[in-house]
Amino acid sequence: MSAHRCGTIGLVGRPNTGKSSLLNRLVGQKLSIVSRKPQTTRHLLNGILTLPGCQYVFVDSPGVPSEPKNVLHRALNRRATEAARDVDVAVFVVEATRFTAEDRSALEGMPEGQQIVAAVNKIDLVRSHADLIPFLDRLAKSYSFKAVVPVSAKTGRNIPELLKVLREALPEGPPAYPEDQITDRDERFFAAELLREKLFEQLGQELPYRCEVVIDSFKEEEGRHGLRRIEATILVERDSQKAIVLGTGGERLKRMATAARKDMEKLFGGKVYLGTWVKVRKSWTDDARVLKQLGYD
Ligand SMILES: Nc1nc2c(ncn2[C@@H]2O[C@H](COP(=O)(O)OP(=O)(O)OP(=O)(O)O)[C@@H](O)[C@H]2O)c(=O)[nH]1
Numbered sequence: 287m288s289a290h291r292c293g294t295i296g297l298v299g300r301p302n303t304g305k306s307s308l309l310n311r312l313v314g315q316k317l318s319i320v321s322r323k324p325q326t327t328r329h330l331l332n333g334i335l336t337l338p339g340c341q342y343v344f345v346d347s348p349g350v351p352s353e354p355k356n357v358l359h360r361a362l363n364r365r366a367t368e369a370a371r372d373v374d375v376a377v378f379v380v381e382a383t384r385f386t387a388e389d390r391s392a393l394e395g396m397p398e399g400q401q402i403v404a405a406v407n408k409i410d411l412v413r414s415h416a417d418l419i420p421f422l423d424r425l426a427k428s429y430s431f432k433a434v435v436p437v438s439a440k441t442g443r444n445i446p447e448l449l450k451v452l453r454e455a456l457p458e459g460p461p462a463y464p465e466d467q468i469t470d471r472d473e474r475f476f477a478a479e480l481l482r483e484k485l486f487e488q489l490g491q492e493l494p495y496r497c498e499v500v501i502d503s504f505k506e507e508e509g510r511h512g513l514r515r516i517e518a519t520i521l522v523e524r525d526s527q528k529a530i531v532l533g534t535g536g537e538r539l540k541r542m543a544t545a546a547r548k549d550m551e552k553l554f555g556g557k558v559y560l561g562t563w564v565k566v567r568k569s570w571t572d573d574a575r576v577l578k579q580l581g582y583d
């Protein structure tokens with residue numbers, strides 16, 4: 287029998303290629319928030335998959351914006367660099383048949399000497415093999431990838447092949463986490479993220495990038511079927527943005543909070559009370575001091 291393997295795998299690439307969707311598919315549970323808008327992910331998040339003989343610790347990372355426009359972008363870029371560098375193997379996620387200048391710059395930013403597997407995602411959108419094969423060939427020639435694996439995070443196509451390739455790239459070693467643990471993050475983290483996901487889903491094109499969610503308090507009550515009482519604040523940069531997040535009579539905020547609460551109840555397996563506020567924190571995306579308080583180093 288071959289030796290047990292365990293290691294970390296960073297999912298990296300330009301925004302919107304499906305890194306978070308892929309992490310969720312690989313782990314078999316929705317941990318990382320996903321949206322149609324680029325730059326959804328802001329935090330490093332571990333998703334752990336334990337199979338017989340191998341424990342995979344996947345690290346989701348923010349998509350790298352090629353031209354950082356504010357202090358937040360620079361902090362996100364640093365996190366993406368970390369996810370590519372401080373891992374045993376990096377998975378460079380690209381969209382099938384689409385290799386842009388942003389993909390190139392993300393690839394060029396990869397640390398030297400790192401083993402990289404290319405995951406060509408969204409193959410469910412490709413109409414014919416005739417379109418996919420030349421793309422795979424060109425990609426394989428453009429860099430010394432350990433492997434190039436076409437996959438679909440949406441349908442699960444070829445996920446076992448990707449796992450097989452990654453297993454071979456991981457070092458030998460015992461499991462780092464108990465076998466039933468699926469993430470390194472706590473419920474407080476997921477509460478903030480699920481609410482942030484609704485902001486990305488339900489607000490216009492620009493506003494989600496001006497919003498951050500802070501959990502002010504998270505209490506699990508005893509004796510009442512484990513009701514979790516969560517108080518959250520949505521930070522925005524201007525009064526006009528606050529008005530939009532609230533909507534007429536607070537209607538929009540209520541809708542987003544309800545959707546977030548339902549997702550939390552599903553993930554936590556119990557009832558949730560969610561209180562939400564909106565506060566203005568001027569230009570927080572460009573204020574190093576505030577960003578530090580929010581946990582962006
Ligand atoms: N059709 C299809 N859509 C996908 C697939 N994977 C992801 N998507 C969609 O692509 C969009 C972006 O997915 P995310 O997982 O948020 O992408 P990401 O790379 O994490 O994006 P950032 O966090 O912004 O860098 C979402 O609308 C997903 O539903 C796939 O395999 N097939």
Ligand SMILES: [Mg+2]
Pocket residue numbers: 305306307319320326327346347348349
């Ligand atoms: Mg993401």
